[in-house]
Amino acid sequence: MNRRTFIKSTSLAGVTLTLPNAIFSLDSTRKGVEFGLIADVHKDIMHDADYRLKAFIAAASKKDLDFILQLGDFCRPYDYNRSFLNIWNSYKGDRYHVLGNHDTDGGFTRDQTRAFWGMAENYYAFDKKGIHFIVLDGNDPNPKPWSGYNRYIGERQKQWLIDDLKRTTNPTIIFSHQTLELESDGVSNMKEIRQIIEDANKDAGYHKVMCCISGHTHTDFMTQINGVYYVQINSASYRWVGSKYKVIRYSKDIDKKYQWIKYTIPYKDPLYTFVKIKQDSIIIASKKTRFVGPGPKEMGLSQPGPHDPIVPTISNFKMKL
Structure with a gap:
């Protein structure tokens, strides 16, 4: 099933997919x-990033979760971002990070960003x-x-992935910042990574890697x-549209201090989700809001394609399963 057929034959409001032969060790009790x-x-772009993160942490804290995870483009390691990081660290349960490409903007290294976040390794498993x-x-x-920004998974990390998938006997979910399915802006060598995943599934005799989330x-x-599902989780804050479609949507003071917001279509309320894995299903909870100011139709912005909708959802x- 190709992307266009998938979109035409399903509704974004609720999609049911089948993962054949998945094997779970979850106890029925x-x-x-x-x-x-x-x-x-995007703390370093969005003026109300603190409010958005607080809303997520408040909602997460009301649930009995096993962990929370942020999928990257979170914040750069500036001292003034420490209060933002403290919001994240206020969550009492387990917390995990994924490195995004913009988390090292401003000349920072991945090691500097990891140290600021308290993230032990660039890539890891649990x-x-x-x-x-x-x-x-x-x-x-x-x-x-x-050329262009770094969006690659190197030899050392590839070998680690191969070895890690061999070691585990458990059904697996993979997180990454850049997608492993959208070639125009995902991991550059995504086909190599997908082959590693598919080889692991073949060796296991079932779909050990159930889905990849980015x-x-x-x-x-x-x-x-090829039997693996790929999910792209929407931004908590906005969709980037670039200088051709720039619109000042907030006050002049906000625009002066946060000059990049005008190049986005912000979401009124923060988007985030809660994922449940049970013996018979994986469910991603819906969350919907609306655009701040004119949306893509009012702006005359054409949709990039069926695989990349511009929606506040x-x-x-x-x-x-």
Whole structure:
């Protein structure tokens, strides 16, 4: 099933997909695994990023979650961002980070950003109640002569991924900032990474890697490639549209201090989601808001394609296992 057929034959309001032959070790007496996700808050662009993160932490704190995770483009390691980071660290449960490409803007290194966040490794894995979770770093240096921002997974990390998938016997979910399915703006060597995933599934004899979840594109989309599902979680804050469509949507004072907001279509309320993994399904909770000011239709902005909708939404995706 290609992307266009997938979009035409399903509704973004609720999608049911099938993951054949998935094997779970979740005990039937347990409630399963539940975790919170927030992506692309962009503290260094969005004037009300603190409010958006506080809303997520408040909602997460009311639930009995196994962990929360942010999918990158969170904040740079400036001293004045420490109060923002403190909001994240106020969550009492387990917290995990994914490195985004903009988290090192301003000349910072990945090590500096990790140290600021308290993130031990660029890429790593952990287990919760019989589910294996892998966090990848899609910001390795591009091999020459490639140009542009770093969006690559290098040899050392690839070998680590191969070894980690061999070690685990648990059903697995992979997190990354850049997507592993959208070639125009995802991990540059995504086909190599997908091959590693598909080889692991073949060796296991079932779909060990159930799905891969990313941020980065500020869109709301899910698709299937060779039995693995790929989900793009929308930004907590906005969709970037560039200088051609710039609009001042807030006060002049805000525009002066946060000069990049005019190049975005902000979302009125923060977007985030909670994901439940049970023995028979993976469910991504929906959250909807509206645009601040004119939306893409009013601006004459054409949709980039069926795989990359401009919507102020995280859809209710349900994956049958």
